Amino acid sequence: MGQEGKKLLVIVGPTASGKSALAVAVAKKLNGEVVSADSRQVYRGLEIGSNYPTKTELKAVPHHLVGFVDPKKTFTVAEYQKKARKAIKDIGKRHKLPILVGGTVFYIQAVVDGIVMPEVPPDETLRRKLETRSTGELADILRQKDKRRWETIDRRNPRRLIRAIEIAKALGKIPALQSNPMPAEVVMIGIDPEKNILKKAVEKRSRAMIQRNFIREVKMLLQNDVKEEKIRELGFEYQIALRYLKGEIKSKRELADAITKMTLKYVKRQMTWFKRDRRIHWSRDKKEAFDYARKFHYH
RNA sequence: GCGCAGGUGGCAGAGCGGUCAAUUGCAUCAGACUGUAAAUCUGACGCCUUUAUGGCUACGAAGGUUCGAAUCCUUCCCUGCGCA
Secondary structure, three states: OOOOOOEEEEEEOOOOOOHHHHHHHHHHHHOEEEEEOOOOOOEOOOOOOOOOOOHHHHHHOOEEOOOOEOOOOOOOHHHHHHHHHHHHHHHHHOOOEEEEEOOOHHHHHHHHOOEOOOOOOOOHHHHHHHOOOOHHHHHHHHHHHOHHHHHHOOOOOHHHHHHHHHHHHHHOOOOOOOEOOOOOEEEEEEEOOOHHHHHHHHHHHHHHHHHOOHHHHHHHHHHOOOOHHHHHHOOHHHHHHHHHHOOOOOOHHHHHHHHHHHHHHHHHHHHHHHHOOOOEEEEOOHHHHHHHHHHHHHO
């Protein structure tokens, strides 16, 4: 990598904490550009369900990695890692501040710490075959192929086991974990609102989503021949919306409640991940976080 | 008022004489995380403690039967449905 892009600002926080708005505010103030770190915003046509930045925000500040993947395709962290790093580098070349924002912690980690992913693309045929096996059987297969990885892997997690076997099959064994951190001064700031404030924000967000006609967005995906199975993979909002369309969920109110409930659950998982990253400087709200970002930039 | 069905841990809902502090799901809490990551997976979840093949209190209430009851009997209270 070049000498450009010496700084990288990362903004994290749970869903509905106000990350996107903060990112835009900071970008305006500090002459930056935003790179989204959201596993679903990458797909085209998920404006509402994945909560794209608003039109005004998109106009105010350049955003990257939003809405550029065909929703019929499957996008993965490895691709994200490459694209995001390139985007960050390019922003640096333009002498602007790259701001990485999002709630998908794995994506952020992939960019910042640069976990080296084995170059083995997903093998759908193999996966389908292995999916019929029990976790015990999968663990046995892995043990035969790579005992070292077998010792450390979560042996009850079929998805992990399958991926490990996939790699072992292609490469002989799983390479040791390596990382290739971002060559930049990275500062991570997080917004962690009080629990009840966040809860209210999540509720509001769910309602707004439905008011903005989220259901129509889902119908549109169906019309565009995105398979139901694939739509379900786009996140729980989409799963819930499909249930609504099938009549399993009767009212819009019930729909909003279901989305809120799932979002809150997700927030918990996000926080579990955030908590262990000691690099993050936490703030209670946007303003505090904003001030911190400015300090970082001018120091 | 009579008939029938019920009252179980935060909720739903199993259990119908011992192996029941009580299956399971949800909710809650904690955690993991090497190309699906809003995914996938794990643990805890009555109370107490010296954490144990430990103690205590518990399955609407009160009595009773029994070596032993969430489980059987009696009465009472409450809920739903049916009939008056």
